[in-house]
Amino acid sequence: MNMPNGNAKSMDVVIVGGGLVGSLEALYLVKRGHRVRLYEYREDIRNTPQIRGRSINLALSVRGRRALKDVGLEEHIVKDHGIPMYARKIHRLDGSTYEIPYDARTNQSIFSVGRNYLNSALLKESDKYKNVEKYFNHKLVEANLKRGSLQFLKTDTKETIEVQADLIIGADGAFSAVRRAMMKEPLFDYSQTYIEHGYLELCIPSDQNGSFQMPANYLHIWPRGNFMMIALPNQDCSWTVTLFMPFSYFKNLDSEERLMEFFQQYFPDSIPLIGKKKLIEDFFAGSPSPLVSVKCRPYNISEKALIIGDAAHAVVPFYGQGMNAGFEDCTILDRMFQKYDDDVAKVLEEYSRTRWVDTFAISDLAVYNYIEMRDLVTRPSYRLRKALDDFIFWLLPVTWVPLYNSVTFSTMPYSQCVKNREWQNKVLLSTFLAIGGMFTIATVYGLRK
Incomplete structure (x- = not known):
């Protein structure tokens, strides 16, 4: 296929990182008519399907599905490869189990998908386009992002190559080499946190x-x-x-x-x-692997470079949103390219200025959900709140959307999901205080009578 959109403002884009997010972003850009060169440090995953690397399967939810739909892969991945999971099944110490549905009202599910299979499917889909080139076994060793200049080492031949691009996109994971180059720039805020x-x-x-x-x-x-x-x-x-x-x-x-x-x-x-x-x-x-959260901003250097996915906002895996948030990055970028008619300076400025609010929010939510999964789900108070949320959601499906449902089964901005939860907590607290006050008044009145 040749430049489907006939884009008069076609750019020469280099994407560093041929994993899930990099492969998806390549598809979005080639469908808009841009020339894309994808550089990946590892071998082509399609030639080494048994190499596990990171976690072998992932939880695909609505945000990720929306991105796959945009590039024509949702139906194949969900229907032909995904395994639906409708609930958490909790295992007690005595071996007995009970279920906590993800969505008791409409019975929506998340899908267990194979990381390698999904990555392979994205790469295979990009083979249909002539305006994309893929280079594996290429390690980024030096970058001048302001000039759009990159230097790669071919790990198989030890040859060094120089690359120029109109736009560099770093999708090279939590330990991103592109982000490392960005950290040399003034006013770049960065923090990483390892949990214990x-x-x-x-x-x-x-x-x-x-x-x-x-x-x-x-x-x-x-x-x-x-x-x-x-x-x-x-x-x-x-x-x-x-x-x-x-x-x-x-x-x-x-x-x-x-x-x-x-x-x-x-x-x-x-x-x-x-x-x-x-x-x-x-x-x-093997040995236990660490879990790291990364927060940084801004995500861009003028109109020349951008980081997305784990390179910009690595999160711990306990909300199942790492891949979904990375895929949503690509979706939001595509919408902004449409909004600004591929004016990359405006796209990167707005994306970098706005996206961090939501990625910071999902980072914090992911840490909280670990506490919920390992501990709170066993407590009666948690199950009572879950039942109450589900009941009100059933009564008022538009007004009252539980936190997990808004994060997993909608495309509501992550920061808005948090605000909704805070509002719900205030409503419930006020209601219980009012009921308690009325009960106290009734009791005092009854005793006086």
Whole structure:
């Protein structure tokens, strides 16, 4: 395909990072008629499908689906590859379970999708366009963003190449080399925060018949107060199991005996699902990985460079919004390109000035949701509030949208989701205080009578 929009203001764009967000942004731009060159440090994921890298599956929700719809991939990913998850299934210590629906009113679901499969699908879709070129095994080693100049090292041949571009977009992850170049500029604010908890991935294989060992349409959670374990379903009927807990806990599990004692105490029902031998092998085959949040601004350098996705706002994974927020970056950029008729200076200025408010909000929400998942879901007060939210949502579906629903099943700006929650808290507090006051007055009146 050739420049579908016939764009008279066609730019030469270099995207650093061929992961999910970089591949999606490339599609958005080539569909607008721009020339795109995509540079990725790793090999082509389509040639190395078994290399896991980061978490093997992700939770796709409405914001991500909207982006995939824009580039023509939503139906394929959701219907042919995604596994719907309608609720959290909570595992108690005694092995019994209960469900907490994500959307009790309309029964919406999030979808478990394979990271590598989705990345491959995005790259494959871009093959249809002649105005995109892809270069793998290219490591960014030097950048002059103001001049639009980049230097890459070809990791297979050790050759160095120079690249010029009208616009540079950094979509190269939480430890972005493009962002590192931006940090040399004055007035660039940056902070990163590591939480004290790490994660380690395990696996529940399919059963002897090649079927799921647990009910498939759920996100399974083993909440244990200060730590937790979750499991997401895979297309091959296995489960990606992720153990989140403080690094000090991981350090103490330094022998097979201690590991098995720990699982017997906190996750006894998972042992026959994983298998004792496999649990030991997988646990000691790797080491726990850290979890980092990144906040920074501005996201651009004049009209020459921009960072998006994790490069701009890495978040911890507990709201399932990392990929979805990155995909939403691409959607918002595309809408701004339309709004300003591809005037990149105006696009980058407005995007950088406005987007950070929402990315900061989802970063904070993600940290809060970890506390909810590992601890609060087991408390009666949480379940009471959830039931109350669902009931009012049923009565007033437009006025009262619960926090999780607004984040996951709408495209409401993240910052507005937070404001809505704060307003709901005030309404409930005022209502309870009023009811309490009326009850007190009635009681005093009754005693006097």
